Each structure stands twice: as structure tokens, then as C-alpha cells.
Amino acid sequence: MSDRTVDAPLVSLRGVTKVYEREGAPVRALDGVDLEVAAESYVAVTGASGSGKSTLLHVIGCLDTPSSGSYRLLGEELASLSADERSLRRRRIGFVFQAFHLAPRMTALDNVALPLRYAGVSLRDRRARAAAMLARVGLADRSMHTRAELSGGQQQRVAIARALVAKAPLLLCDEPTGNLDSKSGAEIVALLEELAAEGRTLIVVTHDLALAARARRRLRMTDGRITGDEAS
Amino acid sequence: MRDAARTLWRELRRDRARAIVSLLGITWGTLAILVLLAFTVGMEELFDERSAGLGDGIAIAWPSRTSKSWQGLPAGRSLAITRDDVLAAGNAVPVLDAISPEFRVQDRIASADAALRVSICGVEPVFARLRTLRPSPGGRFVDARDVAERRRVVFLGDRLALRLFPRGSAVGREVRIGRTPYLVVGVLEQKEQDSDYGGKDEGLAFAPSTTLAAAYGRRFVNDCVFRARDPERQAECTAAVVAALAARLRFDPADRQAVSVWDTTEQQRMLGWIFLGFHVVVGIAGAVTLMAGAVGIAHLMYLMVRRRTAELGLALAVGARPAQLCRELRAQTLLLVGAGGALGAVLAFALVAIAGAGPWTAETGVPRIPLALGVAAVLVLCACAVAASALPARAVSRLDPVMALRN
Structure with a gap:
């Protein structure tokens, strides 16, 4: 049941807590997080390993559910949805992972088209849209290449094209330059900046301070809590 | 369905030996159930014909x-x-x-x-x-x-x-x-x-x-x-x-x-019961063979799910619903079982046609695959497909996208 409101922030978390069981002991990965992200924001989240950055991203991306608290995306409460309902909401979100997560035996084109396949788009349409998106990230000539035939930077561009192809209003990036050399990393940073400039909402989790410095808003996380929030 | 078939084909090519063995299990089971029952049907018809030689229900x-x-x-x-x-x-x-x-x-x-x-x-x-x-x-x-x-x-x-x-x-x-x-x-x-x-x-x-x-x-x-x-x-x-x-x-x-x-007519009725028992025993034997084939398919599909865990996790991450993935898996199993069953049926019809043309039919009857038997075989195959996809589908429905992506 949607209770979406018109001028609500794109992302809104209130008192979100996530507690895991690890070897019988509870671990508070998120500890009462309050956060609002407006549309067309470019947010970087930094923090030490284990500070809760990735968990925050998983909760915002509906890959995980909070143990308590409220999470609204586009004004709709998502904290207590079923697995099937969360899958449907994930169609509003694009993911870019550190490890790229391209299907190894699919071509770049099919990888980019993957979200459209499960959204019920016809094969012809999804191939056309995927090809256009590959052209957008500068890989039109690599569309029929498989993962093994692409460099790390190219794989991450394919992953970004995949995140963009369904026209999701929110793009979540988990260490997008973490597995790249400095040159490829710089290219990805530039691409993300372009997307932000086009008005897309980006939340980027990173250890890369240079990348974080380019964001318009920077959050710092410590022990599952947001301990710093600055805008430039 | 086309996407499911493409994915299945891609996966089967990765593990050809296991795929062929599993497919042949279904082929053999279908062949066994159809041919065995075709021979018992032929034999029953021969007995009926001979029995009617004395008189029809006299x-x-x-x-x-x-x-x-x-x-x-x-x-x-x-x-x-x-x-x-x-x-x-x-x-x-x-x-x-x-x-x-x-x-x-x-x-x-x-x-x-x-x-x-x-x-x-x-x-x-x-x-x-x-x-x-x-x-x-x-x-x-x-x-x-x-x-x-x-x-x-x-x-x-x-x-x-x-x-x-x-x-x-x-x-x-x-x-x-x-x-x-x-x-x-x-x-x-x-x-x-x-x-x-x-x-x-x-x-x-x-x-x-x-x-x-x-x-x-x-x-x-x-x-x-x-x-x-x-x-x-x-x-x-x-x-x-x-x-x-x-x-x-x-x-x-x-x-x-x-x-x-x-x-x-008492004798004919008795003969009818004997042949019914015969059909049931032969049918069960064939169905058990088919179930053994279904176990092979279930194993193949389960391995496929395990091998594709990261890919399935990714599919979930980009918006696939668990029910969608389960449906796709069931369609793939049905395709696989259907292909094995179709091959078995073709071989069975060919074998029955050859056997029905031999000189021994005077003593064994002409084997025949009646429509009802064909329908029953299709239903048994569907049941096999559903059974074979149950365990892999359960594994898919329980996938946690975060854990699957870490795989």
C-alpha cells in the first residue's frame, strides 16, 4: 500500500537500525540512522571498514530490510515489504558494485539489458535500449564482448549502463572505483559526475577520498551512525 | 520462455556430459513406459480377439x-x-x-x-x-x-x-x-x-x-x-x-x-482384471524408471542453481522477483523433461512400429500406443518436471541477494 506524498525527499530514513547475528552475538550494523536525500543529490558516504556504509546502501537499495525504523523511497514506506515487493521496488534503483557483477557468459549488451528482461520489456526493445545505453557510456563497439574480453574500467561502465538502462531515479554505487586502476577510476569518477550533472540522484559509498571530495554532499559513518554530514 | 530456453541452453553447454546423461534418463524412462505398456496393450487385444473367436459374450x-x-x-x-x-x-x-x-x-x-x-x-x-x-x-x-x-x-x-x-x-x-x-x-x-x-x-x-x-x-x-x-x-x-x-x-x-x-464373460472379466494388474505393474515399473530420470534432472537443475547463485543474486538485485526466477526455473525443467520425453516418445513409436511389423505378432499381439497412454505419459512427465524443479526452485526462492552477490 503506497502512502507517497508529493514533495517528500527521494530517500528518507528515520531511526533505522540493522542488527545481525554473528556467531551468536548481535552486531549493530546500523544504529538509529536518520537521513534524507533530496532528488538530484550527489552524496558520498565514507567511513572505516565495518562502519555500516554497505549495510546502509543495501537498506536504501532494498537488498536488505532494517531491523527497526522507517525507510521511505519516493515517499513510500518500504521497511516491512515482502521479498517479492522489495524486488519490484528495486526496479526504481540502479546498482553499481565494486566487483562489477557482470554475468560471465553474457555479452555486454545482454548484461545491460538484464533489468529490462525481468521488467517484461520485449527482446527487441531491450536490446535497442541497452545498445543506446552502452553508447552513452562510450562502449558502443564493445556490445558483443563478454566480461572476459573487457577491461576493469569497461566492465564498470557496462555495470553503470546496466544501472541506468531502466531509467531508475536513484543510482547506488558501492566502491565503484575500488577494483580499478587510477586511470580507469578517474574515468568512472568523471562519468559519475556527468550523470550527477544530468540531474540523477547518486549515493556513492567509497573509501576514495578524491571521489568523495567531488560529491556535493559528504556523509561520514562511524559504528553504524552518521557522524558527519557536510555539503559543498 | 525464450529467455529461459536461452539461459538453459547456455548452461547445458557448460556441462554437456551431465546434461546428456540426465536427458537420457528421461528418454529411457519414457521409452520404457510407452513400449512396455504398448506390448501389454497389444497382448490384451490379441487375447480379447482370440477369446472372441469362441463367441462374443456368450x-x-x-x-x-x-x-x-x-x-x-x-x-x-x-x-x-x-x-x-x-x-x-x-x-x-x-x-x-x-x-x-x-x-x-x-x-x-x-x-x-x-x-x-x-x-x-x-x-x-x-x-x-x-x-x-x-x-x-x-x-x-x-x-x-x-x-x-x-x-x-x-x-x-x-x-x-x-x-x-x-x-x-x-x-x-x-x-x-x-x-x-x-x-x-x-x-x-x-x-x-x-x-x-x-x-x-x-x-x-x-x-x-x-x-x-x-x-x-x-x-x-x-x-x-x-x-x-x-x-x-x-x-x-x-x-x-x-x-x-x-x-x-x-x-x-x-x-x-x-x-x-x-x-x-466371467473368463473375459477375469482376463480383464489380470491385464489391468499387468498394466499397473508395468506402468509402475516404467514410472519408477521415469522418476529415476527425474532425480537426475533435479540434480542437474540444482547444480545449475548453485553455479548461477551470483547471477541469480544479480537478477534479484536488478528487480527480478523470486517468483519470476522460480517460474523460469520450472520452465527450464519442463523444457528439459519435455525434450527427453519427446525423444523417448519418438523412439518408442519407432520401436513399436518396427515390433508391430514382425512375424512374432501372431503370438505377442501387435503392440500399440493408445491415445490415453500417450496422455498419461505426458501427465507423468509433467509431474516429473514439477517434482524435479521443486528442490531447485526452493533454493532459488530462499536466495538472499546480498549473500548471493558475495558468492
Whole structure:
């Protein structure tokens, strides 16, 4: 049941807590997080390993559910949805992972088209849209290449094209330059900046301070809590 | 479906040996279930045909000795039945379809080429229908005028006709039975017959009941042959015929020893049950083989899910619903089982066609795959596909996208 409101922030978390069981002991990965992200924001989240950055991203991306608290995306409460309902909401979100997560035996084109396949788009349409998106990230000539035939930077561009192809209003990036050399990393940073400039909402989790410095808003996380929030 | 098929093909190519073995398991199971049942169906049809050679749902009754005293008459009387008794009993039983008295004599029958000692049956025209005595083209059986006018005509068993007239058609020729000339009016069309009472029809001669009774001075019949209008009411019909005879011959209708009855429908019913059991046992054996194949497919699909864990996690991350992935997996399993089953069915039809053309079919029957069996095989295959996809689908439905992506 949607209770979406018109001028609500794109992302809104209130008192979100996530507690895991690890070897019988509870671990508070998120500890009462309050956060609002407006549309067309470019947010970087930094923090030490284990500070809760990735968990925050998983909760915002509906890959995980909070143990308590409220999470609204586009004004709709998502904290207590079923697995099937969360899958449907994930169609509003694009993911870019550190490890790229391209299907190894699919071509770049099919990888980019993957979200459209499960959204019920016809094969012809999804191939056309995927090809256009590959052209957008500068890989039109690599569309029929498989993962093994692409460099790390190219794989991450394919992953970004995949995140963009369904026209999701929110793009979540988990260490997008973490597995790249400095040159490829710089290219990805530039691409993300372009997307932000086009008005897309980006939340980027990173250890890369240079990348974080380019964001318009920077959050710092410590022990599952947001301990710093600055805008430039 | 096209996406599911493409993914399946891609995965099967990665693990060809296992895929082929699993597919062949289903192929073998389908082949086994169809071929085994086709042979039992063929065999049952052969038994039915042979059983019908004696007569179609008939009972044969012959007089015996009473075992109970009745209306002042002592037990132990030998009964004798006339043609009139039989015909009167027939008129008295509404559930009866047809009844014929049967006289039997042994005598010499001779043509210009041969002379043999055979059984000659004196019967009514309806006897042909009761005992499935079909004339070969150009001939006929004894008819009503033959009986009414006591004509000296005879209908020969096919084997007997061949021995008497080895060089040509017997119809229209003359034979002598004893010293009396008879005109051959028909010859039996060849038929399968697995049981008889006093010789197979191929070696017998059939004359009008009135002619034979007059020629040999016979008043009493050897037996009578009858059947009910509704095969399900044969027992009721038999009891009514015995009761009608009891009324005319004055014996206790409950005296089971007074008139002996061979009800062939009981034998056919028994045979039906035996074959049903046979079909069930063979069907179960085939289904177990098929289930073994389904276990192979289930294992293959489960390995495929495990191998694709990260890919499935990614699919979930980009918006696939768990139910969608399960549906896709079931479609893939169905495709796989369907392909194996289709191959098995093609091989089964080919094998059955080859086996049905061999000389052994005279003893084994012609194997046949009836439509109902084909439908049953498809249903069993679908059940196998559902069963084979259950465990892998459960694994998919429980996938945690975060954990799967870490895989």
C-alpha cells in the first residue's frame, strides 16, 4: 500500500537500525540512522571498514530490510515489504558494485539489458535500449564482448549502463572505483559526475577520498551512525 | 520462455556430459513406459480377439443330472432338452439377446478329393452371430429358410473346406455327410480362436438344426448357446434361461447341477482384471524408471542453481522477483523433461512400429500406443518436471541477494 506524498525527499530514513547475528552475538550494523536525500543529490558516504556504509546502501537499495525504523523511497514506506515487493521496488534503483557483477557468459549488451528482461520489456526493445545505453557510456563497439574480453574500467561502465538502462531515479554505487586502476577510476569518477550533472540522484559509498571530495554532499559513518554530514 | 530456453541452453553447454546423461534418463524412462505398456496393450487385444473367436459374450449351457428332488420327482434324474425347450426358454427371457440350440453328431464327410470324420453341428441362423462365424466372401451361413425347409445345406470350417476342396472354392460344391448329399453354402472366414468345446470351428461343419435332427433322428440337443442384451446382465440372463428350462423340464431352478453353464464373460472379466494388474505393474515399473530420470534432472537443475547463485543474486538485485526466477526455473525443467520425453516418445513409436511389423505378432499381439497412454505419459512427465524443479526452485526462492552477490 503506497502512502507517497508529493514533495517528500527521494530517500528518507528515520531511526533505522540493522542488527545481525554473528556467531551468536548481535552486531549493530546500523544504529538509529536518520537521513534524507533530496532528488538530484550527489552524496558520498565514507567511513572505516565495518562502519555500516554497505549495510546502509543495501537498506536504501532494498537488498536488505532494517531491523527497526522507517525507510521511505519516493515517499513510500518500504521497511516491512515482502521479498517479492522489495524486488519490484528495486526496479526504481540502479546498482553499481565494486566487483562489477557482470554475468560471465553474457555479452555486454545482454548484461545491460538484464533489468529490462525481468521488467517484461520485449527482446527487441531491450536490446535497442541497452545498445543506446552502452553508447552513452562510450562502449558502443564493445556490445558483443563478454566480461572476459573487457577491461576493469569497461566492465564498470557496462555495470553503470546496466544501472541506468531502466531509467531508475536513484543510482547506488558501492566502491565503484575500488577494483580499478587510477586511470580507469578517474574515468568512472568523471562519468559519475556527468550523470550527477544530468540531474540523477547518486549515493556513492567509497573509501576514495578524491571521489568523495567531488560529491556535493559528504556523509561520514562511524559504528553504524552518521557522524558527519557536510555539503559543498 | 525464450529467455529461459536461452539461459538453459547456455548452461547445458557448460556441462554437456551431465546434461546428456540426465536427458537420457528421461528418454529411457519414457521409452520404457510407452513400449512396455504398448506390448501389454497389444497382448490384451490379441487375447480379447482370440477369446472372441469362441463367441462374443456368450454362455453355453448343457443338460446334466438333477441333484435335488422337485415336485415329487426324485434327485438324480438325467435331463434332456429339445430344440423347442430352448426356443421356448428364449421367448420367456426378456433380457436375452439370442439363443440357439446345438445338435452335434460325428460322421464321415466326403468330397471328390477327400473324406474325413468330423463333428457336424445342427444350429439356428443366429448361431453365426453368437459364435462369430463369419462367411468368406461369396458364401453365407445357414438361414431361416434352410431351417424351416430342412434344407440339406452345410457351412464348412475354413480348414475343413481346404481339406475337402484343396483345388478351389468349396461354395456351391457338394459334399456327402454319411450317405446324404449336402450343398456347401459358405466357408468360415479365418479367425483366431483360443478355446472351444468339441473342436475348433475351422474343422467343423454346420447344418440347419432341423435338417440334422431329422437326418439322425435326434430329438435332444447337446447344448444351447445364448447371450444377454447387456453383457453386464449375463449372470441374470443365465439364471433366467435356467429357470425357464426348469419350468419346462420340472427341476429345481436353484439346482446348480441340473444344467451346467460355461459363462465365457466371467473368463473375459477375469482376463480383464489380470491385464489391468499387468498394466499397473508395468506402468509402475516404467514410472519408477521415469522418476529415476527425474532425480537426475533435479540434480542437474540444482547444480545449475548453485553455479548461477551470483547471477541469480544479480537478477534479484536488478528487480527480478523470486517468483519470476522460480517460474523460469520450472520452465527450464519442463523444457528439459519435455525434450527427453519427446525423444523417448519418438523412439518408442519407432520401436513399436518396427515390433508391430514382425512375424512374432501372431503370438505377442501387435503392440500399440493408445491415445490415453500417450496422455498419461505426458501427465507423468509433467509431474516429473514439477517434482524435479521443486528442490531447485526452493533454493532459488530462499536466495538472499546480498549473500548471493558475495558468492
